[in-house]
Amino acid sequence: MSLKLLPVALLLSLGTSAQTTNHASFVNPLIGTHRMGHTYPGATVPFGMVQLSPDTDTIPYEVNGKYVPDVYKYCAGYQYSDRTIVGFSHTHFSGTGHSDLGDVLLMPTLGPLQLNPGTADDPASGFRSAYAHTDERAAPAYYRALLQDHDIDAELTASTRVGMHRYTFRKGGDAHVILDLVHGIYNHAQKNVWTFVRVENDSLITGFRQTAGWAKTRTQYFAIAFSKPFKSFGYNTGGDKETYRGFWGKFNTRQNFRELIARQLRAHFDFDARDGEQLLVKVALSPVSAQGALRNLRAEVPHWSFDRVKNEGQQQWNKVLGAVDVQTIEPADRINFYTALYHAYIGTTVYSDVDGRYRGLDQEVHTATGFTNYTTFSLWDTYRALHPLYTLLQPQRNADMVRSMLAHYRQSAHKMLPVWSHHANENWCMIGYHAVPVLVDAVLKGAPGIDPKAALEACVTTARNRQYEGLGPYMQYGYVPEDKSGSSVSKTLEYAYDDWCIAQLARKLGRTDIYNEFSKRAASYRNVWDASTGFMRPRMSDGSFLKEFDVLNTHQRGYIEGNAWNYSLYVPHAPEAMIGLLGGPELFTAHLDSLFTMELPDKYFEKTEDISRDGIIGNYVHGKEPSHHVPYLYNWTGAPWKTQERVRHILPRMYRPEPGGLGGNDDCGQMSAWYLFSALGFYPVTPGSGEYAIGSPLVQSATLRLGGKTLRIEAAHQSAQNVYVQSVTLNGKRLTRPFIRHADLVQGGTLRFVMGPVVNKEAFK
Structure with a gap:
C-alpha cells in the first residue's frame, strides 16, 4: 500500500460520521x-x-x-x-x-x-x-x-x-x-x-x-x-x-x-x-x-x-480523547487532531509500580505518596505547549508531573530540576532550565497538590547553580560569553525567559527580593543584542561580538537548533521590547514576513538530517521548537490577521494524515501540542503569563470538558478560504485584543469565532 493511498484507506475504514462517539477510531498511530x-x-x-x-x-x-x-x-x-x-x-x-x-x-x-x-x-x-x-x-x-x-x-x-x-x-x-x-x-x-x-x-x-x-x-x-x-x-x-x-x-x-x-x-x-x-x-x-x-x-x-x-x-x-470533541470540515483534519492528541498523551509516561514505588535519580527506591510518578521529560521541547496543554486538559496529571520533577530535584546531588530526564537518569540534553516554566505555569494556574514555596525554592536553587551550562558566566557578565560556553546566545535568551518565570512566581508569593533579582536577570537578552546588525549575536567575555557571523547558518556558533534569525525572535516574556529593538511594529512585521518568504540556499542544508527541507517554510523552521511561537508574534504588532494567515498556512503543510506527515520529530508531543492549540484557535506563547494568543481555528467546533466546566468553541463560516477572524466573543463579550486568559477559559462557556475570506483589521476593536 503506497504512502498516498494509506490515509484514504484509513478514512474509508474509520468513517467520518459526526455522530460517532468512538474517538479512538480517528487515531492513526502510523502517522509520524x-x-x-x-x-x-x-x-x-x-x-x-x-x-x-x-x-x-x-x-x-x-x-x-x-x-x-x-x-x-x-x-x-x-x-x-x-x-x-x-x-x-x-x-x-x-x-x-x-x-x-x-x-x-x-x-x-x-x-x-x-x-x-x-x-x-x-x-x-x-x-x-x-x-x-x-x-x-x-x-x-x-x-x-x-x-x-x-x-x-x-x-x-x-x-x-x-x-x-x-x-x-x-x-x-x-x-x-x-x-x-x-x-x-x-x-x-x-x-x-x-x-x-x-x-x-x-x-x-x-x-x-x-x-x-x-x-x-x-x-x-x-x-x-x-x-x-x-x-x-x-x-x-x-x-x-x-x-x-x-x-x-x-x-x-x-x-x-x-x-x-x-x-x-x-x-x-x-x-x-x-x-x-x-x-x-x-x-x-x-x-x-x-x-x-x-x-x-x-x-x-x-x-x-x-x-x-x-x-x-x-x-x-x-x-481521554473524548474529553475534547471536535468537528472538522475535512475528515483528514479530524484524523490529524485526534492523532495529535494521542501523541500528546504517550510522550511522558508513568514510572512507578502499582504500590507507588519507583527508582529515583539517586538510584534508591522511593514511594510516591499521594501522586503518580512520571518520567521522560524532554523539557526543552515540551515546556512550550505540551505542559500548558496538560494544564488545560489534564491538570491532575500535570500536577503529578510537577511533583515528580520536585522529587527529582530533592534526589539530585546537584539540587537541580530535571533538564532532559528519563528512567531515573538525567541526560543533560539541550539547554535552559525549562522545568521552571512548567512549575511556574502550573502553580500560577492553580495546579492541585503543589507547595508553591517548595516550587519557588527548587526554581531559584536551579537557576543559581553555577556549575550548569554557563550559568556562572551568565550571572557574572549578564550574558553567556561564547568563549566560556557554547550556544551562548540561545542559552542567554532561554535563561532570561526562565528567570522571568521565577520572578512571576516570586511576585505571587510576595518575595520582593527574589522578584527583583530575577526580573533583572530576565532583561539579559538585551546584552546579546547587536544593534549594528539587528540580530542577537554571540558575544565574548571581553565584551566584543563574535566576528564570524552568518545570520542564516544553523551551524553558526552561538545557537542550537536555530540560526540568528530564528533566535532573535525568542524573547517570549518581553515581545514589545523585542519589537522595539527591531525598529517598532511596522519594521518588525516586515521582518517577520521575510522570515516566511525567503529562500535558504542549499549550502545551509549540509547535515544528513537537514538534506530534506522537512519542517521548513522559508526560514521558518517548524520542525525546531525555538520557532513555534513565531507565527503568533504578529499579535503584538497590530497585525493579528497575519498570524491567522500564517497559522492556517502551516497546519496543512506540517501535519498530514500519513506516515511521513510530520514536519519534524514530534518531540515527546510538543509538535502535536502546537497543532492542537492552533487548531482550537489559540496558543500559549508565554507559559507563566496566564494568557494565550489568538490565532485562526481549524475546527468547525470543539467541546472541551475541563473538570466540572465545559468550554464550547465555535467557528462560524469556517472553510479553507475563511482563515481570517472577523470577531471573537467569549460568552457574548467581544474580545478587544487578540489574547485570552486561561482563567477565563477554564470557567467554561462559549468562545465564538466568526471567520471570513478577507482581512478584518477591526476584528479586535
Whole structure:
C-alpha cells in the first residue's frame, strides 16, 4: 500500500460520521513513523509505562570496521520504510531526536531454532521476519502484523504496566518465543551491563536488564507469563565472539538451566504448536524489582483475555480523547487532531509500580505518596505547549508531573530540576532550565497538590547553580560569553525567559527580593543584542561580538537548533521590547514576513538530517521548537490577521494524515501540542503569563470538558478560504485584543469565532 493511498484507506475504514462517539477510531498511530517523525505504532494506553511496539532494523551499521548505532533514524525503533520486523519490545520514546530503551524484546518463530536476529537484507538468516503494511493494523492499545516468514499473526495490546501478546500460528510445528535481552534502541549489545533470567516454573520467568546507553545507568525488571507451559528452554550468552552480521553461534549455550546471568543473553522457550493455535504472553515491567513486576502483572492483568485488555485500553483512550470533541470540515483534519492528541498523551509516561514505588535519580527506591510518578521529560521541547496543554486538559496529571520533577530535584546531588530526564537518569540534553516554566505555569494556574514555596525554592536553587551550562558566566557578565560556553546566545535568551518565570512566581508569593533579582536577570537578552546588525549575536567575555557571523547558518556558533534569525525572535516574556529593538511594529512585521518568504540556499542544508527541507517554510523552521511561537508574534504588532494567515498556512503543510506527515520529530508531543492549540484557535506563547494568543481555528467546533466546566468553541463560516477572524466573543463579550486568559477559559462557556475570506483589521476593536 503506497504512502498516498494509506490515509484514504484509513478514512474509508474509520468513517467520518459526526455522530460517532468512538474517538479512538480517528487515531492513526502510523502517522509520524516515516522519516523524521520518530513515533512508534505499537500498543500503549494513555501515559502508559509499557509501550509495546515492533522494532524493524535497529542493528548498528559498519563504519571503518566498527559497528556504530543509528541513534537518530531509529529513535522509536520503527521506520515505516523498513520491510522486516526483528521483534516486539516494551519500552519506546515517541518522537524524540535521541534514542534509548527497546527493552525485553520478544519474537515468535516457527521451524528450526535461530538465536541470531539476522539482517534486513536476509531475514531468513535469523529470527526476524518480513511483513507488509497490507497485513498491518495500528490503533490505540492495539497493533497487529503478519510475520510472513513464520506465518504467525502477532497481536499486541497493553495496560499501564503490562504488555500482552497474542500469537496465532497459522500452521503447526516447532514453535519458539525468543527473548532477546541483547536488543536495544541505541547501541545494542554494547550498552548492556548485565542481564539476568530466572525460570520460576514452566510458564513464568522473571529477570532484569541493566544498561548504560543514553541513560548512563538504568535497570528494567520484568516478569513474563505464558498461557501454555513450554516444553524446553535454553540460552545463548554469545560471549566475546558475538557479531552483528553472522550467526549467533553454537558456543556458550545452555539448555534447561533455570537461572542465568550474563552481559549478553538471548533465551528461547519452545512449544509444540497446532494449526491455528494461539499462544498468549503477558510481560509486566517494574523499575524496582522482579517482585514489583509480578505485583503489577497480578494487579492489572490477572486473567488471560487479550480482548478484555484491548477493550479496556481502548476505553481508556476514548475517555481521554473524548474529553475534547471536535468537528472538522475535512475528515483528514479530524484524523490529524485526534492523532495529535494521542501523541500528546504517550510522550511522558508513568514510572512507578502499582504500590507507588519507583527508582529515583539517586538510584534508591522511593514511594510516591499521594501522586503518580512520571518520567521522560524532554523539557526543552515540551515546556512550550505540551505542559500548558496538560494544564488545560489534564491538570491532575500535570500536577503529578510537577511533583515528580520536585522529587527529582530533592534526589539530585546537584539540587537541580530535571533538564532532559528519563528512567531515573538525567541526560543533560539541550539547554535552559525549562522545568521552571512548567512549575511556574502550573502553580500560577492553580495546579492541585503543589507547595508553591517548595516550587519557588527548587526554581531559584536551579537557576543559581553555577556549575550548569554557563550559568556562572551568565550571572557574572549578564550574558553567556561564547568563549566560556557554547550556544551562548540561545542559552542567554532561554535563561532570561526562565528567570522571568521565577520572578512571576516570586511576585505571587510576595518575595520582593527574589522578584527583583530575577526580573533583572530576565532583561539579559538585551546584552546579546547587536544593534549594528539587528540580530542577537554571540558575544565574548571581553565584551566584543563574535566576528564570524552568518545570520542564516544553523551551524553558526552561538545557537542550537536555530540560526540568528530564528533566535532573535525568542524573547517570549518581553515581545514589545523585542519589537522595539527591531525598529517598532511596522519594521518588525516586515521582518517577520521575510522570515516566511525567503529562500535558504542549499549550502545551509549540509547535515544528513537537514538534506530534506522537512519542517521548513522559508526560514521558518517548524520542525525546531525555538520557532513555534513565531507565527503568533504578529499579535503584538497590530497585525493579528497575519498570524491567522500564517497559522492556517502551516497546519496543512506540517501535519498530514500519513506516515511521513510530520514536519519534524514530534518531540515527546510538543509538535502535536502546537497543532492542537492552533487548531482550537489559540496558543500559549508565554507559559507563566496566564494568557494565550489568538490565532485562526481549524475546527468547525470543539467541546472541551475541563473538570466540572465545559468550554464550547465555535467557528462560524469556517472553510479553507475563511482563515481570517472577523470577531471573537467569549460568552457574548467581544474580545478587544487578540489574547485570552486561561482563567477565563477554564470557567467554561462559549468562545465564538466568526471567520471570513478577507482581512478584518477591526476584528479586535
